[in-house]
Amino acid sequence: MTPFAANVPASETCPLYVDLDGTLTPSDTLYESVMLFIRRNPFNLLRMLAWLLLGKAGFKQRLAGAVRPDPARLPYNERFVQFLREERARGRPLVLASAADVRIVREVAAHLKLFQDALGTNARGDGLNLSRRHKRAAIEAHARASGHDRWAYAGNSRDDLAVWEGSSQAVAVNAPPSVIERLQKIHAQARVFDRVPLSLLTVLRAIRLKQWSKNALLFVPLLAAHSLDPHRWAMVALAFVAFGLCASATYLFNDLLDLPNDRVHRIKRHRPLASAAIAIPTAVLLGVVMMVLAFVLAFAVSTAFAALLLAYTATTLAYSMVLKRLALIDVLVLSGLYTLRIAAGAVAANLVLSNWLAAISIFLFLSLALVKRCAELEELDDERTTLAPGRGYQPRDLPSLRAMGMASGFLAVMVLALYIDSQNSEMLYANPEWLWAAAPVLLLWVMRIWLKTGRRELHGEDPLQFALKDPFSWMTLLAMGAIGLAATTGL
Incomplete structure (x- = not known):
């Protein structure tokens, strides 16, 4: 200077x-x-x-x-x-x-x-x-x-x-x-x-590239069906990129609409848009380009997949503008969006989505959506605060939300247990009795994440992002994979 x-x-x-x-x-x-x-x-x-x-x-x-x-x-x-x-x-x-x-x-x-x-x-x-x-x-x-x-x-x-x-x-x-x-x-x-130049890292943070990990759910139907067809895997990989681009665009639009609330949030105020590290017109242009590319790839997969991606986009935008401020509706929508990813993976792979898989997904992701809301409310130390910024909840709602969330997680485990004793598991697995070992493993993971939420160890963080950095969660995933392999091979 x-x-x-x-x-x-x-x-x-x-x-x-x-x-x-x-x-x-x-x-x-x-x-x-x-x-x-x-x-x-x-x-x-x-x-x-x-x-x-x-x-x-x-x-x-x-x-x-x-x-x-x-x-x-x-x-x-x-x-x-x-x-x-x-x-x-x-x-x-x-x-x-x-x-x-x-x-x-x-x-x-x-x-x-x-x-x-x-x-x-x-x-x-x-x-x-x-x-x-x-x-x-x-x-x-x-x-x-x-x-x-x-x-x-x-x-x-x-x-x-x-x-x-x-x-x-x-x-x-x-x-x-x-x-x-x-x-x-x-x-x-x-x-x-001096001007702070716009860096690639800032752009990647703005589009939340790390959130693309959630789109790995598109591969779940392939794994559940034990499919090794390379064409199906290629189509789901293309669908993964399309979903990632679309999700990043909707994250940008969500952040644009939520700027005032993000700027008073302890963590979110450091986001590129909230801190103005990336300009609003730049974010809009980037979002539009990514959305167009997403649908070009979606139609390359199939028209049915593009229709599901359109439904995901419309629901996500409705969530950003209105639904996120409606208590209970918001967590149901989040759970539905995760399940929609699994359904989209089935469509991209030309597979029939299992009702068992859909039910487990709905209950498990409803539990995780409620984990996120409880973690956010735990951040509000002042009990006189009326509402969480941009949300429809009050601190006194915590006991009710905890009860709903834990019950939903346990229901996911119960549906898994019912699936193990069904005809579907006997058709897919050489030795489905091995799957009984998966029930307590998943139950332990659900109980642990709720225990950490109550201890305020999530700090308002997305539970899936927390799981990606949590060694115990990776051990749980490996254990579930080993159990599934044992049940498949009959060892």
């Missing part, structure tokens, strides 16, 4: 006008407002399309009149904010100047308590979108009215170059290299707060 006005007396320091979107916050309040409005009602997207006819200022005015992001839940560039605090402490006038709707700008300024004034787009005033030359003119007029003939500006984008051309001093925050290069031709001594 280049030194900037380090020894200038406060009386000689020109006012600093600060951009909001991309500068003060790494996010964009317009996109934040759009996501909030869609979350309120998906059909609001049609209303926004009509508002585009009003022009930029009119669109922002209508949108801000309907919904505005909470300044307390916005991410901020902390190093830059600290710089602003230091400038204010030595008497420098600070003004927040943004192309965002003036109401949003004023609310952010009031929240941070750093700025003496706020300038923003006001459709009811001059009707101009406060960007580029319009922002420069507004800043010049404001500075003159305040008794200053010199002023400084802090921005981040190509649009800010027109503003910097009229400023006496310049600060660039989170600006791309091409903008920095052009800025330094105007202000060689511009102060630069």
Whole structure:
């Protein structure tokens, strides 16, 4: 960073006008407002399309009149904010100047308590979108009215170059290299707060690549049917990739809709979208591309598989927008989505899904969905908290949810025991009596994960992700596989 006005007396320091979107916050309040409005009602997207006819200022005015992001839940560039605090402490006038709707700008300024004034787009005033030359003119007029003939500006984008051309001093925050290069031709001594480049690791975290492990459930019907057909395995492998891309896209859309809640969550606030490490438009584009690729692969598998993937997508989006906030409905939907993966694997492999397998899946995954809800509620230490953020539960629901979850897990084991004594197991296994050893192994795993939930050892984590890092869970899986092999071979 280049030194900037380090020894200038406060009386000689020109006012600093600060951009909001991309500068003060790494996010964009317009996109934040759009996501909030869609979350309120998906059909609001049609209303926004009509508002585009009003022009930029009119669109922002209508949108801000309907919904505005909470300044307390916005991410901020902390190093830059600290710089602003230091400038204010030595008497420098600070003004927040943004192309965002003036109401949003004023609310952010009031929240941070750093700025003496706020300038923003006001459709009811001059009707101009406060960007580029319009922002420069507004800043010049404001500075003159305040008794200053010199002023400084802090921005981040190509649009800010027109503003910097009229400023006496310049600060660039989170600006791309091409903008920095052009800025330094105007202000060689511009102060630069470096941009954090978007890395592949950040993208992989945003699409939650590790969650692809859940899609291994697509291979369960092949294993249950003891199929070694390479064509069937190839089709399920293709289906696995399609499901992974689709699931990653829906995770992105879910995170976009849940930004305010994620930012107050102890763990989720570090996600790439919640922390604004990845921009909202980038996430939307990435999600759309992955969704298109997912359905191209799905149709390559079969039309029936593509139909199931469409059902999964629709259910997941409905869950993100509405169903996740409905107590009990949410865990039933989660259980159904896991079972849908198994059904999709059967369709991709051209196999008939066993009713026994479907029943075990529904009860087992309902238990795990309830594990996740209980782990989240255990995180709420303050019993006066009414609801978990974005959920329909209260801390006093914990005993009931625990009882439901443990009962559901035990029912999964009971269905397994009934299957062992059925005609289906006699047809598939040379020695099905070996399968009785699987019942206590699965029962032990279910009891253990509930015990760890009660001890708050899951820390609100997804139980399947916990299991992937848990040596005991891997030992359980190996034991179940060995028991299944023994029952198959008759050893």
